[in-house]
Amino acid sequence: MEEVTGIRYVTPLREGGSVPGVVEADDLGTYVVKFVGAAQGRKALVAEVIAGELARRLGLRVPLLVRFQFDPVIGLGEPDQEIQDLLKASGGLNLGMDFLPGALGFDPLVFEVESAEAGRIVWFDALVGNVDRSWRNPNMLVWHQDLWLIDHGASLIFHHNWKGADQAADKPYDAADHALARFAPDIESAARDLAPRVDEALLREVTAQIPDEWLVDEPGFAGPDEVRRAYERVLLARAGTVGERIVLAPKQQEKQAPPEWLRTWVEGKAAK
Structure with missing residues (x-):
């Protein structure tokens, strides 16, 4: 990932619990910054990096991610004390995501999505x-009529x-409440295409994007590279069979057959 430096704190985004901020950088770009x-904490940023960079390599649309150097001094004009405390605790390296101007929040009742996507x-x-x-909270944006994925910290x-x-x-993965469940997702085709691409080389490339400082001092690990290998091991093992573990519809409880008298009454009403 490229590294940029913040030069102007524009505004906080209060929709999410992490309270990211819109910040302009020295490359003349504008970014949504998630703060360490x-x-x-830093694990949410690690999840953003792994999920975002993996999604991009699998052909899904994710805003560009950058290493974002932030000096709390540029946010001194922010009047909210809670935001000020967040900025003061986030000096140094954070994570920036390309700001998509004019993007709209995805509404599954308005925007159609093809089964394959x-x-x-x-x-x-x-x-x-x-x-x-x-x-309830799709964490997807519609930008230039395309669907973009955001917010992978969870x-x-x-x-x-x-x-x-x-x-x-x-x-298993319960997708019954997924924002795209109503579009008849073609899981089988997706698994055939994507699962073989999630190999050791791809995962090694993705985890290399995580800054060392977000992986140091992880309990039970000798160092950052050992933590990276742990992420790779879990994702590699999961990729091969995860398509079979997706539950798209809530489990239906077995229904007892109606009593004979009720069935007969219903059939008689239908015959009239």
Whole structure:
């Protein structure tokens, strides 16, 4: 990832719990910056990097990610004390995402999505265990009539408990509330196309994008590269069979047959 430096803090975005901010940088670009000092901490940024860079390499649309150097001094004009505290706790390296001007939040009742694209996105979300793409909060944008994926900080939840991480490879993915469930996602085709591409080389390329400083001092690991290998191991094991573990519809409880008298009454009413 390229590295830029913030030069002007524009405004906070209060839609998400992490309270990212719109910041202009020295490359004349404008970015949505997710701060290391937010409550979710550096692991949310690691998840953003892995999910975002992996999605991009699989052909999904994700805003460009950059290493973002931030000096809290440029945010001194922000009047909200809570925001000021966040900025002061986030000096140094953060994560920037290209700001998409004029983008609209995805509404599944307004914007149609083809079955093939829906299948690829649902399969990808299942791979990274994204629990934050429901119809209530799609975390997708429509920009120039294309669908863009954002906000992957809640993915890879296994890294909050590394002792049980290897079991995450076999965990089902409940997509019943997924924002794209209503578009008949073609999971089978997506799995045939995407699963073979998630190999060791691709995952090694993706995890190399994570800054060392976000991986140091991880309990149980000797250093950043060992943490990277752990992410790769879980995702590689999951990729091969995750398509079979996606649940698109809520489980239906077995219905008891109606009593004979009721069935007879219904049939008689229908015959009249």
